[in-house]
Amino acid sequence: MYKRIAAGIQAIGHRAIDGIWRLGCAARFFILVLLKSTTSFLRFGLVIREIYFVGVLSLIIILVSGLFVGMVLGLQGYETLQKYGSESAVGTLVALSLVRELGPVMSALLFASRAGSAITAEIGLMKATEQLSAMGMMAVDPVARVVAPRFWAGVISMPLLAALFSVMGVFGGYLVTVVFIGVDEGAFWSSMQNAVDFRYDIVNGVIKSCFFGVAVAAIAVFEGFDAPPTAEGVSGATTRTVVTSALAILGLDFVLTAFMFRGVD
Amino acid sequence: MSEHLIEIKDLAFSYTDRPILKRVNMTMSRGQVIAIMGGSGSGKTTLLRLIGGEVKPSAGHVEVAGQVVHQLSRNELFKLRRKMGMLFQFGALFTDLSVFDNVAFQMREHTNLPESMIRDLVLMKLHAVGLRGASHLMPAELSGGMARRVALARSIALDPLLIMYDEPFTGLDPISLSVIGSLIRRLTDALGMTSIIVTHDVQESLKIVDYVYFLADGAIAAHGTPEEVKGSTMPFVHQFVHGEEDGPVPFHYPAETYRKDLKLEVQFV
Amino acid sequence: MQRTIMDFWVGLFVLAGMVSLLILGLKVGNLTSYNTGESYTLFGNFENIGGLKVRAPVKSAGVVVGRVTDIQFSLETYDAVVTMDINSFYRFPKDTFASILTSGLLGEQYIGLSPGGDEEMLEEGDKIMKTNSAMVLEEMIGRFLFDKAAED
Structure with a gap:
């Protein structure tokens, strides 16, 4: 009995130590990537190539999701607000929730599952098929040549995708409430413009998405580089990228929100 | 400095407490094709990784072109690696680049040659392995033997002093196998470099090599020219x-006696 | 994929992202009414600001002319000092009246400016002398009851 309890505690300790050790590895790898980023900026073509795969190919899912999220927000917001006779405030509701929260968070979640997992799988497979070792033997640093460009592509793409998501969402809200339901167009835009502050809401939203971009890209490249060089290893790493990114995004979102929007005055 | 390109002195290596190599001594000179043979897990691949500087020895040293590999700084090591080529077991071609770009990779990374000259050089290297016509293909479109040949062209891209081959013959049909074998020999002679082949394909490698080392349990069990090896009466080599x-080399992994494992023996307590 | 095609798409993507940031700023947000550097600061002392918040609009005749940038409690006069940034385009006479008003029954509070008839205009750093505090519900009820009691 006591033995079993001891073994249980031991298992917890083992997992905790493993987790912290991995976190340390990830932090060191992150710094390594930053240190070796000079190549990415001297040869920006490498980053552009990755932006294509990471950013441009994520466009469709981001745009379509943004549109639908905005439409749902408009519909639900209208349903509730019209009970209080303030359906003209639906523009405020749609825009504020998109710019502050849903834009950065939703697009980061979609980005993690669309692009983050692809980055992990690609780097993991390159490792499994010895392409990274081969590169090292050719005196080319794989962190500088393969990892850093993908990391920066993720960091650059994320805020742009979030902005596109928000704009599509606002358009979706406009479509539903103004075009379909018939809320006054002037009231829709003016209530929005009165409530949304550029520096306070939009810039903070962009800052959020920058943080998310760094987090998702860092997690994706680390998991890929750290993946055991086998089929299960790579698939496990891909799953971990999506799960860890999602948790990191939501956790970070809370912390950032607490810093940015706590107490207006 | 000796005329030997590679000198390996008392080299030992172990993973934590498991010894992989113990006191290995070898010398290799220019223009030679050398085979390192041994059963699976005898430390052959580790030896290549030690020569390439990917891991550090626990004792002894490897000297390549007069430089002790594990004492080099990172930059010096990368400089030395430009003179080395390595052919990985399954080629390890960059799957996101075409055949042409794979071969051009090192030239673009390490030299400032104009694109027109790179084109000529790449086509020359591909011609040498007989795949000039395949330059536009992607690695996924190649057969195993072709991929290996492209990888060979890639590893001679910067005219190295030394090429290491990690199991170059595995998983190839007989034709591709002898194509790769004769390519290794011809390129070594033409470029005046040194080739180290890690393999367990005895018949094919004995046809092309100048010298053979047998590794067993992390030590050199035997060595000699192919003729000596073929005529050897040493039980292991035989x-x-x-x-x-x-x-x-026993068939059985070390274990308790069979009878005991199956609990056929009466145990007296 | 050819290099030029990829470059084209990435360029398009970056442009689209930038444009959507611009749209967010101009169409969704209030970047149009932001005229940083082209505004002047006014102060006003209020006995009670009620629920007025930083960033609340300053309106005149219903038109947004500026924003509240700071609210402090003054230890000299024991009242609230409200700092406002007013768009340089709008000038107001010296005897302008500032009052804290509420948009709608439950809406946000804002500062309403009613221009007076003075020839001189308010300049950067001036203080609005005539102010009217926010309506506080308890005080109103109290006053109402007091008046009722006085009538009886």
Whole structure:
């Protein structure tokens, strides 16, 4: 009995130590990537190539999701607000929730599952098929040549995708409430413009998405580089990228929100 | 400095407490094709990784072109690696680049040659392995033997002093196998470099190499020219060259006696 | 994929992202009414600001002319000092009246400016002398009851 309890505690300790050790590895790898980023900026073509795969190919899912999220927000917001006779405030509701929260968070979640997992799988497979070792033997640093460009592509793409998501969402809200339901167009835009502050809401939203971009890209490249060089290893790493990114995004979102929007005055 | 390109002195290596190599001594000179043979897990690949500087020895040293590999700084090591090529087991071609770009990779990374000259050089290297016509293909479109040949062209891209081949013959049909074999020999002679082949394909490698080392349990069990090896009466070499099932290298992994494992023996307590 | 095609798409993507940031700023947000550098600061002392918040609009005749940038409690006069940034385009006479008003029954509070008839205009750093505090519900009820009691 006591033995079993001891073994249980031991298992917890083992997992905790493993987790912290991995976190340390990830932090060191992150710094390594930053240190070796000079190549990415001297040869920006490498980053552009990755932006294509990471950013441009994520466009469709981001745009379509943004549109639908905005439409749902408009519909639900209208349903509730019209009970209080303030359906003209639906523009405020749609825009504020998109710019502050849903834009950065939703697009980061979609980005993690669309692009983050692809980055992990690609780097993991390159490792499994010895392409990274081969590169090292050719005196080319794989962190500088393969990892850093993908990391920066993720960091650059994320805020742009979030902005596109928000704009599509606002358009979706406009479509539903103004075009379909018939809320006054002037009231829709003016209530929005009165409530949304550029520096306070939009810039903070962009800052959020920058943080998310760094987090998702860092997690994706680390998991890929750290993946055991086998089929299960790579698939496990891909799953971990999506799960860890999602948790990191939501956790970070809370912390950032607490810093940015706590107490207006 | 000796005329030897590679000198390996008392080299030892172990993973934590498991010894992989113990006191290995080898010398290799320019223009030679050398085979390192041994059963799976005898430390052959580790030896290549030590020569390439990917891991550090626990004792002894490897000297390549007069430089002790594990004492080099990172930059010096990368400089030395430009003079080395390595052919990985399954080619390890960059799957996101075309055949042409794979071969051009090192030239673009390490030199400032104009694109027109790179084009000529790449086509020359591809011509040498007989795949000039395949330059536009992607690695996924190549057969195993072709991929290996492209990888060979890639590893000679910067005219290295030394090429290491990690199991170049595995998983190839007989034709591709002899194509790769004769390519290794011809390129070594033409470029005046040194080739180290890690393999367990005895028949093919004995046809092309100048010298053979046998590794067993992390030490050199035997060495000699192909003729000496073929005529050797040493039990280990004989077993290996003729592919006999049992001999000095046992069929069975060390274990308790069979009877005891199956609990056929009466145990007295 | 050819290099030029990829470059084209990435360029398009970056442009689209930038444009959507611009749209967010101009169409969704209030970047149009932001005229940083082209505004002047006014102060006003209020006995009670009620629920007025930083960033609340300053309106005149219903038109947004500026924003509240700071609210402090003054230890000299024991009242609230409200700092406002007013768009340089709008000038107001010295005897302008500032009052804290509420948009709608439950809406946000804002500062309403009613221009007076003075020839001189308010300049950067001036203080609005005539102010009217926010309506506080308890005080109103109290006053109402007091008046009722006085009538009886």
